[in-house]
Amino acid sequence: MIVSENIRITPEILKLVARIDEFKGAWQALGRLAPDRLTALRRVATIESVGSSTRIEGSRLSDLEVDRLLSNLQVTAFSSRDEQEVAGYAELMELMFSSWPDIPLTENHIKQLHQILLGHSKKDAWHRGKYKTHPNNVAAFDEYGRQVGIVFQTASPLDTPRLMSELVFWTTDQLRLSGLHPLLVIAVFVVVFLEIHPFQDGNGRLSRILTTLLLLQAGYAYVPYSSLESIVERNKEGYYQALRRTQATIRSQRPDWQPWLLFFLRSLAEQVRRLEQKIEREVRVLANLPELSAQIVEFAREHGRITMAQAIKLTGSSRNTLKQHFRDLVAGGVLARHGKGRGAWYAMEVSTMSRNHGGEERV
Known part of the structure; x- marks a missing residue:
């Protein structure tokens, strides 16, 4: 069982929670940006989130490649596993954004979300939406996709149903009773979910989807407009260290939640900071x-x-006039140009970000 009394509320945790909740309140009170601006911000954040979350698990698609793929999601067959993972993650994210009030945290819903996540992968058809039947310890991989070691041991297939039932009951009970701050409840849910690793594959991606779901249900309405996944990707070493340190103690008499709580809350605070910067830049x-x-x-x-x-x-202006405006926008770092000649197109500079193709670890 998870014992909330073992969670130490340190001054830093209090400060981080207050910072995040302050922005949550400001976002709800001010409404922030016009609908078209929010749509644009969400689109950029979605590209970042899909790209980062799948790259954490070994995908090699850049954000630009993810952007192109998401623009053509009506395709029903994808040529590579990377594309299949991106398509599944993107579809599940859109479901979260549109239907989060109607998705209670139950084991049945978690299994359904897992089925959607892996819906494009024929290789995963045998285990979609089902708890694992084989051990699935988390491994680290080098840049060539070769396994180089075990990151941490996970729950056995035999123990998984019981542990998931306990986790879901504890989480929903804590969120209902409001005895523990929802950010702390969500953090504990995520780290224990990953320690159990209930499905044969896709646990890391699903944990990030469930994080988004729980944050939205807890009232953090700004979440779709700033990518938490990209923050995790940029600090993977800290992510895995925090997971290992906490997960090694979860089944002991005195679990040490601090490493993971601090990483999780610092990441949420960074998500807030980035969104504030984007809003300021939009206005400026x-x-x-x-x-x-x-x-x-x-x-x-x-x-x-x-x-x-x-x-x-759109504008009715001449090509020569528009050329100068495009040149100025590119020079000012607002737009980035892609391609040459009449086939050229322009996108927001912020959406051309991560192209990290280094070694990845699968979670």
């Missing part, structure tokens, strides 16, 4: 742009990219 950039440039930027934010032909149709 739009305030200083000529009207024609602002139209171009708004279209690129809403649709993910813009071409010269689209800009001509």
Whole structure:
């Protein structure tokens, strides 16, 4: 059983929780940005989240490749496992954003979410939506995909149903009773879920989806607009260290929750900081742009990219006039150009971020 009395509320934990809750309140009170701006922010964050969460597990698709794939999700067959994982994660994220009030935390729903997550992978058809039947200790991989060691041991298949039942009951009970702050409850749920590793594969990705679900249900409505997954990807070493240190003690008499709680809350605080910066940049950039440039930027934010032909149709301006505006936006770091000649297109600079193809660990 999970004993909440073992969680020590340190000054840093209090400070981090207060910081996150302060932004939560401000976001709800102010409404922040116009709907089209929110749509654009969410699209960029979704690309970051899908790319980062799948790369943590070994995918090698960059954010630009993820962007292209998400623009063509009506495709029903994907050529590689990386594409299958990206498609499944993206579809499940969209379900979270649209239906989170209607997805209670139950074992049945968790299994259904796992089934959707792996829905595009024929290789995983035999275990989709079912608890594991074989041991699945978490391994580390080098940049060539070769296993180099075991990160931590997970629960046995025999113990998994009981442990998941206990975890779900404890989490829903704590969230209902409000005895422990919801951020701490969510943090404990995630680390114990990963320690159990209830499914044969896809546990890491599903843990991040469930984190989003629980945060939205706890009232953290800004979550879709800033990628938590990208923060984890950029600090994978700290992520795995925190997991290992806490998970090694979970089944002991005195679990040490501190390493994971601090990593989790610091990551949420960084998520808030990044979103604040994006909002400030949105306001600053739009305030200083000529009207024609602002139209171009708004279209690129809403649709993910813009071409010269689209800009001509949108604004009614000449190609020569628009060329200068595009040059200024690229020089100012607002847009990034992709391709050459008449096939060129432009996207928001912030969406061209991570292209990390180094060694990955699977969780």
